[in-house]
Amino acid sequence: DIVNTVDRLIGKAPDLKGRTILITAGPTREPLDPVRFISNHSSGKMGYALARQATLRGAQVVLISGPTNIEPPVGLYKFIPVETALEMEKAVLDNFNQAQVVIKAAAVADFRPKKYNLGKIKKQDGGMVIELVKNPDILQELGQKKQQQVLVGFAAETDEPEKNAVDKLKRKNLDFIVLNDITQEGAGFGSDTNIVKIIYRDGRIEVLPRMLKRDVADAILDRVLPYLN
Amino acid sequence: DIVNTVDRLIGKAPDLKGRTILITAGPTREPLDPVRFISNHSSGKMGYALARQATLRGAQVVLISGPTNIEPPVGLYKFIPVETALEMEKAVLDNFNQAQVVIKAAAVADFRPKKYNLGKIKKQDGGMVIELVKNPDILQELGQKKQQQVLVGFAAETDEPEKNAVDKLKRKNLDFIVLNDITQEGAGFGSDTNIVKIIYRDGRIEVLPRMLKRDVADAILDRVLPYLN
Numbered sequence: 001d002i003v004n005t006v007d008r009l010i011g012k013a014p015d016l017k018g019r020t021i022l023i024t025a026g027p028t029r030e031p032l033d034p035v036r037f038i039s040n041h042s043s044g045k046m047g048y049a050l051a052r053q054a055t056l057r058g059a060q061v062v063l064i065s066g067p068t069n070i071e072p073p074v075g076l077y078k079f080i081p082v083e084t085a086l087e088m089e090k091a092v093l094d095n096f097n098q099a100q101v102v103i104k105a106a107a108v109a110d111f112r113p114k115k116y117n118l119g120k121i122k123k124q125d126g127g128m129v130i131e132l133v134k135n136p137d138i139l140q141e142l143g144q145k146k147q148q149q150v151l152v153g154f155a156a157e158t159d160e161p162e163k164n165a166v167d168k169l170k171r172k173n174l175d176f177i178v179l180n181d182i183t184q185e186g187a188g189f190g191s192d193t194n195i196v197k198i199i200y201r202d203g204r205i206e207v208l209p210r211m212l213k214r215d216v217a218d219a220i221l222d223r224v225l226p227y228l229n
Numbered sequence: 230d231i232v233n234t235v236d237r238l239i240g241k242a243p244d245l246k247g248r249t250i251l252i253t254a255g256p257t258r259e260p261l262d263p264v265r266f267i268s269n270h271s272s273g274k275m276g277y278a279l280a281r282q283a284t285l286r287g288a289q290v291v292l293i294s295g296p297t298n299i300e301p302p303v304g305l306y307k308f309i310p311v312e313t314a315l316e317m318e319k320a321v322l323d324n325f326n327q328a329q330v331v332i333k334a335a336a337v338a339d340f341r342p343k344k345y346n347l348g349k350i351k352k353q354d355g356g357m358v359i360e361l362v363k364n365p366d367i368l369q370e371l372g373q374k375k376q377q378q379v380l381v382g383f384a385a386e387t388d389e390p391e392k393n394a395v396d397k398l399k400r401k402n403l404d405f406i407v408l409n410d411i412t413q414e415g416a417g418f419g420s421d422t423n424i425v426k427i428i429y430r431d432g433r434i435e436v437l438p439r440m441l442k443r444d445v446a447d448a449i450l451d452r453v454l455p456y457l458n
Contacts, residue, residue, distance in 0.1 A: 034387055034411065035336070035418070036269045038261075069298045107264070110352040119387040120411075123339040128361040134354070158263055158348045182263065182349075189264070 015225060017058030020077070022099040023051045024092060024106035024138075026066035028085045032130065033117035040107050041189040044068030046154070047105035049217040051076060057221060062099065064091045066106055085109050085135035092138055096145065101224055103152040104139050107189075111135060143173030150227040152220065156180040156189075165199050175227055176200045178220060186210050198223060244454060246287030249306070251328040252280045253321060253335035253367075255295035257314045261359065262346035269336050270418040273297030275383070276334035278446040280305060286450060291328065293320045295335055314338050314364035321367055325374065330453055332381040333368050336418075340364060372402030379456040381449065385409040385418070394428050404456055405429045407449060415439050427452060 025047020029037040044065060051063040052073035060077040066088065072079045080091045085108045096102065111132035121128075139153050153174045155165040165179040179197045186193045194216045198206040208219055254276020258266040273294060280292040281302035289306040295317065301308045309320045314337045325331065340361035350357075368382050382403045384394040394408040408426040410416055416424040416439070423445045427435040437448055 032267075034270075035385065036267060036338075038265065038267050040265045041263075109265075111357055114356065120385070122388075123363070123366075125363070127343065127363065128340055130359045130361060132357040132359060134352075134356065137352075156264065156349070159351075 014058035016054055016221065019059045019101060019228065020062065020099045021054045021059045021101040021103065022062045022064070022092065022095050023047055023054065023103045024064045024088065024108075025051065026068040027107050028066045028088055028109045029083050030085065030109045030112035030135075031083075031116055032113045033119065033121045035120050038109060038111070038113065038132075039067075040109065042066070042068075042107035043190045044070050045190070045192065045213050046194060046216070047103075048073060049213040050103055050105055050220065053214060053217040054221055057218075059101075062095045064088060064095070064106070066108075085112060085138070089136050089138050089141075092142070096142060096149070099149060100228060101150045101152070102142060103220065103224075104142075105154050107156065108138060109135055137172075139172045139174070143171075146173060148229075150175050150224050152224065153177045154180060156182045158183055162197070162199070162205065165197075166203075169199055169201065174201075176223065178216075243287035245283055245450065248288045248330060248457065249291065249328045250283045250288045250330040250332065251291045251293070251321065251324050252276055252283065252332045253293045253317065253337075254280065255297040256336050257295045257317055257338045257364075258312050259314065259338045259341035259364075260312075260345055261342045262348065262350045264349050267338060267340070267342065267361075268296075269338065271295070271297075271336035272419045273299050274419070274421065274442050275423060275445065276332075277302060278442040279332055279334055279449065282443060282446040283450055286447075288330075291324045293317060293324070293335070295337075314341060314367070318365050318367050318370075321371070325371060325378070328378060329457060330379045330381070331371060332449065332453075333371075334383050336385065337367060338364055366401075368397075368401045368403070372400075375402060377458075379404050379453050381453065382406045383409060385411045387412055391426070391428070391434065394426075395432075398428055398430065403430075405452065407445075 026044035027040045027042040029039045031037045048070045051061050055061050055075045062078040064080045082088045114131040114133045151174045155168050157164045161181050165177050169177040177199050193210050194213050195210045255273035256269045256271040258268045260266045277299045280290050284290050284304045291307040293309045311317045343360040343362045380403045386393045390410050394406050398406040406428050415422045423442050424439045
């Protein structure tokens with residue numbers, strides 16, 4: 001009916017009422033010293049759009065976010081700001097059990113500097129080498145721990161995107177994965193729009209048109225619904 | 230008189246009218262691949278405050294800025310956004326000759342990755358090593374090229390701050406240097422206030438109290454005036 005349609009259009013059908021959804025967003029920063037860090041171009045827009053739409057649809061949202069310039073949406077259940085992948089891991093694990101849905105939109109650094117310098121590293125002649133060690137793979141840990149949770153991941157790929165996304169979906173035991181082809185204009189980091197494909201465990205690939213990240217968020221939440229009991 | 234005092238208080242005495250001031254601000258980002266980069270915690274606030282106050286005081290301001298979240302001040306003569314140290318170098322050199330004053334508030338990365346990967350670097354088992362090469366020292370180049378220009382640098386130090394700042398002042402042929410002790414609360418990166426010392430070529434050290442970055446900007450511009458002919 002008309003009320004439901006309008007509610008739907010403005011993203012307010014309370015179809016996620018009573019659900020706790022854990023969403024991660026933004027980049028992480030992996031410090032070299034008090035001044036320098038390694039990071040990535042994630043703006044956090046996709047994750048914040050998911051948090052906002054899920055909140056509007058009645059969910060109890062826990063948003064765990066790396067450093068971004070976005071105000072957290074109004075009405076969040078919990079907002080947990082973090083800097084590093086290790087902080088992100090702890091916050092996610094602390095909040096995993098209570099969640100029915102986990103959507104990992106954060107771009108967590110795969111590596112961190114092996115050594116953190118307490119003082120600022122001085123400029124020196126010639127080159128320099130930074131040793132990196134692998135960060136924990138949070139999504140993979142969740143895939144192993146998962147009980148009733150619906151687990152959704154993102155992939156941002158430049159090479160063989162579909163193949164890499166399918167590998168990630170299986171390896172990490174996800175329910176579905178959202179693939180960003182970051183080589184396309186109007187997709188991925190920093191943009192207000194996104195072009196995504198959704199890939200399912202049975203191999204089905206759904207291609208969505210270019211949409212506002214808000215609408216991509218609703219499309220993802222729509223696809224979570226059938227997994228909820 | 231009262232009008233001058235009020236103008237001064239609101240930062241509008243046109244005492245920099247007819248002068249071209251080149252100001253750099255923000256961090257640089259040194260890319261590893263299309264997604265990842267090395268950067269630093271510079272927010273750009275100090276450089277943007279300098280650009281704003283200099284504009285209010287009548288100067289023709291060229292602001293060259295790494296990525297920040299700040300709107301460029303109204304009334305700039307030129308705004309040149311850059312990402313990397315090499316882009317910053319080119320923009321600064323292109324605009325150096327026309328400037329009477331150069332204030333380098335940017336936190337330019339000392340190093341950049343030796344290799345840029347066109348595709349996203351895939352996660353791999355074990356560690357990883359990044360080779361870095363030295364970026365050009367833009368301030369030192371300017372110190373060598375300088376004719377009539379007043380040249381002001383910044384130092385953000387954690388170890389032996391005064392000694393390191395004096396070394397930098399001399400090595401780079403600056404007129405004076407603004408020392409941020411980033412280990413203090415209410416100073417340096419991201420903060421709206423700053424605590425600085427100004428160090429002159431004759432060895433004089435002037436200690437300023439904690440002030441809004443806007444007021445630190447005016448204090449720096451006040452100290453530039455006597456150098457102008």
